[in-house]
Amino acid sequence: MLFNSFIFLFAFLPAALLAHGAVERFRPAWRLPVLLGLSLFFYGYWDWRFVPLLIGSIVVNWLVARAFVRSGLSILIPLAITANLLVLAVFKYFNFFMDLATLVPGLPTLHMEIALPLGISFFTFHHIMYLTDLKKGKAPLYDPVRYGLYIAFFPQVLAGPLVRWSEIMHQFEERPYRRPDADERIARGLMLLVCGLAKKTLLGDPLSEYVNPIFQAAAAGKAIALGEAWQAMLGFTFQIYFDFSGYTDMALGLALLFGIVLPQNFDVPYRSVSLQDFWRRWHMTLSRFLRDYLYIAMGGNRKGLAIQLAALFATMTLGGLWHGAGLTFVAWGAAHGLALGAGVLWRRAGLALPRPAGWVLTMLFVMLTWVLFRATSFDAALRIYEGLIGLGGADPSIKWRTILVAALVAVLGPTAWTFVHRIPPRRAIAIGFAVLLVVVLFKLGDDANYEFIYFQF
Numbered sequence: 477m478l479f480n481s482f483i484f485l486f487a488f489l490p491a492a493l494l495a496h497g498a499v500e501r502f503r504p505a506w507r508l509p510v511l512l513g514l515s516l517f518f519y520g521y522w523d524w525r526f527v528p529l530l531i532g533s534i535v536v537n538w539l540v541a542r543a544f545v546r547s548g549l550s551i552l553i554p555l556a557i558t559a560n561l562l563v564l565a566v567f568k569y570f571n572f573f574m575d576l577a578t579l580v581p582g583l584p585t586l587h588m589e590i591a592l593p594l595g596i597s598f599f600t601f602h603h604i605m606y607l608t609d610l611k612k613g614k615a616p617l618y619d620p621v622r623y624g625l626y627i628a629f630f631p632q633v634l635a636g637p638l639v640r641w642s643e644i645m646h647q648f649e650e651r652p653y654r655r656p657d658a659d660e661r662i663a664r665g666l667m668l669l670v671c672g673l674a675k676k677t678l679l680g681d682p683l684s685e686y687v688n689p690i691f692q693a694a695a696a697g698k699a700i701a702l703g704e705a706w707q708a709m710l711g712f713t714f715q716i717y718f719d720f721s722g723y724t725d726m727a728l729g730l731a732l733l734f735g736i737v738l739p740q741n742f743d744v745p746y747r748s749v750s751l752q753d754f755w756r757r758w759h760m761t762l763s764r765f766l767r768d769y770l771y772i773a774m775g776g777n778r779k780g781l782a783i784q785l786a787a788l789f790a791t792m793t794l795g796g797l798w799h800g801a802g803l804t805f806v807a808w809g810a811a812h813g814l815a816l817g818a819g820v821l822w823r824r825a826g827l828a829l830p831r832p833a834g835w836v837l838t839m840l841f842v843m844l845t846w847v848l849f850r851a852t853s854f855d856a857a858l859r860i861y862e863g864l865i866g867l868g869g870a871d872p873s874i875k876w877r878t879i880l881v882a883a884l885v886a887v888l889g890p891t892a893w894t895f896v897h898r899i900p901p902r903r904a905i906a907i908g909f910a911v912l913l914v915v916v917l918f919k920l921g922d923d924a925n926y927e928f929i930y931f932q933f
Contacts, residue, residue, distance in 0.1 A: 477521045477670075478928070479678055479726045480920060488518065489730070496734055500653050508621050508648055510732065515630040520596070526593040530633075533563070533626045536604045541610055544578055545617045550653055554610040564600045567592055572801035595634040597798060599627050601765055606641045608769060631730040635723055635928060637741040638761035644736060651734020663906075664896045668729025669912045671892035675722030676928070677723050677919045679882045684716035686875050687850070692861035695852045703874040705863025711875075712850045713843045714882035716929055717746065720759070723928045725892040728777050740893050746842075746886045748835035753813050754842060766795050784820060788814035799849070804857060808848040815841060 477484045492514045499506040518529040540556040543549070545565045565573075592599035607624070612780055618626070618641075625648060626641055627633070652658060691710035694700050700708070724741040733739045741760050748754035755763045774787035789810065796809015822829075829837075844861075851857035862868050890898070898904055 477518065478567075478630075479723065479730070480673055481922065485917075488521070491520075492573065493733060500651065500735075504651060508625055512621055512625045512628060515625065515628040515633060518629055518630040519623050519628060519633055522594055523591070525591075529563075529593055529622075530599065530628060533560070533603065534617070534627050537607065537627075538620050541607065541617055544610065548795045550611060551568065553607050554828055556607055560603050561598050564596055565912075566641050567596055568592070569797075570723055580601065597636065599633060602627050603640055604769065605638070605765065609641065615777045618645065624692075629731070629736070631734075632738060633729040635720075636759075636761055637727065637739050638722060638765050639738055647736050648669045650893070652736060655735075658735075660901075661735070663893035663901070665729040665732030667896040667899075667909055668732065670729075670909050670916065671896065672722040672725030672727075672729060673916045673920075674912055675718045675725065675892070678724055679716050679878065679885070682878050683711045683718070683882060686711035686878065691850055691852070691856060691860070694856040694863075698859070699868035700859050700863030701869035701873075702863060702866045703738075703872040705860050705868065707874045707879070708860055709843050709847055709852075709864065710883075713746075713846050714879060714886055715774075716802040716846065716850075717886055718882060719743075721892070728893065740891070742891055744886070744889075744891060745840065746883075747829045747835070748838050748842075749813065749839055750819060750829075751841060752819050754838055755812075759812050762795070764793050770794060781790045781824070785817040788816050789821065791814060802852075804848050804851055804854060807854070808845050811845050811848065812815070 477488060479485075479593070495510055495514065496507065499510045508773055516527060516531070519530055536555060537560070540552050544552045570590055571587055577583050578585050606615055606623075610617070622645065626639075626644060629644070633638055652661070687708050690700060690704050691712075694708075721742045728738050743757040743760065745754055745757035747755055768840070771787050771791040774790060775783040776787060777784045790813070792813030793806060793810045793868075796805045796807070796812070800810070801806045847860045848857050851860065859868065889895075
């Protein structure tokens with residue numbers, strides 16, 4: 477179920493809070509099993525057929541972890557990681573690689589109807605993080621309930637943030653509603669939930685109506701006029717930000733309601749003055765996963781410039797492929813890898829760039845590459861790029877109002893996390909959030925609910 481659906485907001489969430497609050501008060505030992513049960517129910521509500529896959533992955537990986545701890549056989553960990561990646565490859569990339577294979581003359585076309593389990597990329601990465609740290613001796617062995625909750629905790633299971641075991645496991649042992657700041661946490665959790673809902677429904681979803689028809693026309697091979705192309709590129713730039721950061725705010729807020737602090741995922745990325753800066757602010761938990769478990773593992777900056785550039789390119793290209801089984805995603809990641817490599821050479825040459833110029837260049841690069849990310853094919857992306865320079869028609873008409881509001885909020889405003897932690901406890905502020913929630917609920921009832929973009933990854 478979606479965080480922005482009535483069934484979640486008015487049925488699952490109140491019932492889950494009541495159940496969690498009751499066991500936390502009267503049966504603290506049941507708290508984690510109840511949270512795990514709620515998380516599995518939440519996951520299965522979307523499509524119950526994938527619950528056995530999630531449970532199976534938890535059980536198998538935990539058994540491997542236990543066998544490794546008991547036997548010391550280090551080969552078990554790489555085997556388990558390989559198995560996790562193979563499962564991900566079958567569900568997410570089988571048809572993609574079969575399509576690539578058809579480029580080889582003589583090979584037959586093979587396609588299978590494979591449904592993509594929600595969150596498989598995210599829970600696969602959680603397994604990899606834990607197993608890697610277990611092999612290094614950094615992580616202890618947990619019992620099945622705690623490990624299962626680490627993987628399946630419902631605010632994070634579908635689209636992150638990617639949480640290190642060390643960030644969350646110790647919080648499972650707390651009595652969250654007996655903390656001196658329990659009331660404050662709950663209040664800030666509710667405010668984050670409202671902020672996320674508002675970002676999604678008042679900015680992200682309306683921008684999709686600006687963007688989707690134009691990309692669909694481009695995919696159909698139609699020429700895209702100047703104004704339409706800029707509307708599509710600018711609109712998607714802010715749509716994906718408010719869609720994904722709105723989801724993340726909701727996830728962080730929901731976790732706080734259950735006494736868990738999750739890591740932040742965004743830090744005003746559209747203020748970045750370099751591409752390196754951008755990736756330190758955008759999808760921060762994925763960026764650090766790619767850095768710690770791919771880039772550094774490939775040698776990072778410790779084995780010379782050539783290895784560093786190759787590692788950057790490979791890491792970002794694989795990061796692009798992680799987002800989707802398509803060559804446009806690969807090209808998007810490769811473009812970022814090349815640009816990050818150019819940034820390394822720029823800094824090594826001792827060259828400087830004024831911050832305003834750095835911001836302009838970074839935003840232009842990010843926006844232009846978002847076209848590749850959003851387009852369903854290279855031809856569709858080319859139609860948009862042609863439109864941006866007027867080759868598809870000179871009509872400059874553009875729907876700009878929501879884009880302008882979104883741009884001002886994204887560039888000038890604080891993150892929702894910073895905002896709710898700065899504002900003082902005042903009755904007027906509480907009333908303001910209540911009014912905003914009512915507006916959002918009317919909007920939810922008025923329009924179709926759009927899925928979160930990152931659910932497809």
